[in-house]
Amino acid sequence: MKEIVGRFAPSPSGRMHLGNIYTAVLSWLSVKSRGGRWILRIEDLDPQRSKMEFARQIEDDLHWLGLDWDEGGIDGMGVRGPYLQSLRHDLYEEALRKLKDTGLCYPCTCTRADILATQAPHESDGRVVYMGTCRPRLLPSPYKEKAGAAVRLAVPDETISFVDRIKGAQSVDLHRHCGDFIVRRGDGAWSYQLAVVVDDAMMGVTEVLRGDDLLLSAAQQIYLYRLLGYESPEFAHVPLVCNEAGIRLSKRDKSLSMEYLRAHHTPEEILGMAARRAGLIPAEAPVSLSELLECTLRKIRSK
Ligand code: GLU
Numbered sequence: 025m026k027e028i029v030g031r032f033a034p035s036p037s038g039r040m041h042l043g044n045i046y047t048a049v050l051s052w053l054s055v056k057s058r059g060g061r062w063i064l065r066i067e068d069l070d071p072q073r074s075k076m077e078f079a080r081q082i083e084d085d086l087h088w089l090g091l092d093w094d095e096g097g098i099d100g101m102g103v104r105g106p107y108l109q110s111l112r113h114d115l116y117e118e119a120l121r122k123l124k125d126t127g128l129c130y131p132c133t134c135t136r137a138d139i140l141a142t143q144a145p146h147e148s149d150g151r152v153v154y155m156g157t158c159r160p161r162l163l164p165s166p167y168k169e170k171a172g173a174a175v176r177l178a179v180p181d182e183t184i185s186f187v188d189r190i191k192g193a194q195s196v197d198l199h200r201h202c203g204d205f206i207v208r209r210g211d212g213a214w215s216y217q218l219a220v221v222v223d224d225a226m227m228g229v230t231e232v233l234r235g236d237d238l239l240l241s242a243a244q245q246i247y248l249y250r251l252l253g254y255e256s257p258e259f260a261h262v263p264l265v266c267n268e269a270g271i272r273l274s275k276r277d278k279s280l281s282m283e284y285l286r287a288h289h290t291p292e293e294i295l296g297m298a299a300r301r302a303g304l305i306p307a308e309a310p311v312s313l314s315e316l317l318e319c320t321l322r323k324i325r326s327k
């Protein structure tokens with residue numbers, strides 16, 4: 025039987041909050057209840073927002089809660105490392121070369137303002153859809169290098185379908201959802217979509233459990249898996265934790281940040297908060313990780 029491999033992939037741009045803990049706990053339980061391996065990967069692609077001190081704090085918070093990883097982390101020495109995205113440039117470069125070889129990539133010099141100017145009025149939910157301004161008339165066609173240009177990948181004329189373990193069957197039309205998307209920015213920074221696919225594939229991840237704000241991104245990622253010749257993992261997108269106003273938690277919600285939570289609660293109390301929100305326990309009460317693991321195993325066995 026194939027080994028189950030899950031991962032937690034935080035961006036070190038601030039202190040974690042209850043929402044991050046919720047995702048980490050569910051991913052850890054899902055993997056551990058089936059005897060799998062759990063990887064910690066630090067997604068520090070954005071040099072402006074990522075700080076090593078936040079990465080260290082994330083590791084410290086996870087240890088404090090008992091959420092230990094089998095592989096990865098800042099000093100991770102596992103065979104599939106390094107586990108910091110900022111150190112994985114050569115692997116992304118190789119994947120980009122493969123994508124360019126498909127003839128489906130093209131250089132793009134559109135600014136954000138250019139793209140916003142082409143948006144149809146119904147795209148008012150903040151989603152930016154690329155309308156294909158720089159797309160060559162004929163594709164596939166060989167990639168023509170252009171200094172300072174972003175590399176865009178043409179999306180296919182088809183609906184990407186997949187079954188999410190939590191959200192069920194999904195069908196995403198990439199033309200309508202995002203249009204041709206960037207795999208490498210003009211300033212050389214790697215896109216999240218490319219890096220996450222290369223990393224999950226090369227780290228042998230079989231299950232991607234994360235917040236449902238990334239549900240539609242899974243379609244872009246499935247397309248990349250296919251072009252790069254990798255097998256897609258299973259996806260499970262969990263609802264985001266919201267504050268009392270019903271708005272998804274952000275780093276601004278201080279009372280649910282790990283800094284505040286650690287100062288006022290025990291690890292078991294915090295695990296209880298996450299477990300209650302996940303419906304693993306009926307009411308908020310302190311609970312240990314081993315109790316949660318037991319309760320997850322009971323749920324699996326009774327299915
Ligand atoms: N690094 C992303 C975040 O912290 C998570 C990406 C993923 O799990 O695919 O939101």
